[in-house]
Amino acid sequence: MEPLPLDFYSQDVDAVARSLLGVTLTVDGIGGPIVETEAYDAADPASHSFVGRTARNAAMFGPVGHAYVYRIYGLHQCLNIVCGTPGSAVLIRAIEPRHGIEIMRERRGIGMATASLCGGPGRLCAALSIDKAFDGVPLSQPPFLLTRGSHPEDVVAGPRIGISRAEDRARRYGLPRSPWLSRPFPENLPQRSK
Template identity: 55%
Template sequence: MAIEPAFWTQPVVSLARALIGARFLIDGIGGIIVETEAYDIDDPAAHSFPGPTPRNAPMFGPGGHVYVYRIYGLHWCLNFVGGARHGGAVLIRAIEPTDGIAAMQERRRLVDIRALCSGPGKLAQALGVTGAMTGLPVDQPPFSIEAGEPPREILVGPRIGITKAIDLPWRFGLGGSGYLSRPFPKKIVSRAT
């Protein structure tokens, strides 16, 4: 099912939650989004917090575009720009591989399907994400995104690998998934109604 343009204008925390279960591919390689994190302009952990720069420029553009950056000078990270205002993005932390698994295994030089995309750097390597993709629309080639069935259970917890605003419960995961980057706190679960 196609994702409508208005989808990208919902508040970024809602957007991060709504992306759980969506199917995302790059050149036919990818799978089901099972883990996300939200970042908003008023959030000190967000790249947009200090204001526009050449690096974070896509975060101040229209929703439904890709924001790619390198972390630790080594790994690309894939984000989808969106939110009710400029400066928001959703980090795609993990996917369940479904399409192009052999290509992902070759890129990652491993066989274990559960480890292919269980973290933002791993996911970017497996899908062939590069900095040249930043600013491109997520609904046009080489990308493909479709809404999934609403998940029965979404896990909620604090974001990982940051030093600011670490208490915000802006990390979301697909309940029961074996493809998450790390376990969630067991006490925080949200069930769909």
Template identity: 75%
Template sequence: MQALPPNFYTQDVDAVAQALIGVILTVDGVGGPIVETEAYDAADPASHSFVGRTRRNAAMFGPVGRAYVYRIYGLHRCLNIVCGTPGSAVLIRAIEPRFGLDVMRQRRGVEMASRLLCSGPGRLCTALAIDLTLDGASLNELPFLLTDAGESPQIMTGPRIGISKAADRMRRYGLKHSPWLSRQFPDESAALHHD
């Protein structure tokens, strides 16, 4: 497995969102393959960057290959990967918990089925100890490590989850038939092939 090259993040946000499916994400050695993502850019009414640069979303306008971490509902944190044009980022919605399961369970504070550890952006950030101190951090440096697993997974696409604006846009991507998704894809979703 090889670390993702820095130019990986210069691609279009939808291309990165698809290409991240199957990539191994670890934070201090804890994590697993990414199985679900969503794409956002500055022209998207559902994106934090749609209103322009603010203190909260500044990382989205900074260098590509950085983390954009924010808090939702005053409680949960979400990890995004800054890429493409300014104001673009990929939300990491779910991973398959593969490395450091005991650590993840301890951080989540409960003994639970592995399937629930990282199925959703808030759960994922808690399990991987991703907090606001990592906002703007380089994904090419520790504690982050993103590596190409060298596979060509079959990818599903469908509408994004938990948004009210532009909810019909097909910008959610996931590993087909993965039990680790935050929510299964609708039957009408189209299958894509990762190149």
């Protein structure tokens, strides 16, 4: 399996967010297909980059195809992929746990239901053991591996989760019937081809 080419990440952030669905993300061989993403850019009031470059968001202004990792609520890490124009990144919200499920369970807590392992950015990072040390790291090199998977037939776009600005923008992308989403999409959203 070859990693995604660097020019994949040079696309518009919304195109990358949609195109990442079905791509397999692993860290040291642990992971699975991406089923949910969110898009952010410097013109978006909900984005960390909206205020310009800071020490916290510097990776968002760095090379495409690199990780932007930050902590929320003082507890959870979030993995983003830098892409498109400076200040753009895609938040990886959920994956289907497929490779190394037992290791993910150990990291998240023994007996954890499989559907809960990687449903949400904080859970995903805990299951894959991603922390702030990965901020700015290229995703084209170990321990990361992102490879093309099956192309989903239907993708849905809806409002993002957990933001207080620009809530109405449909920049959350996902596979509508996936049991591994962080939260189901509303039933009435139109489906579109990837």
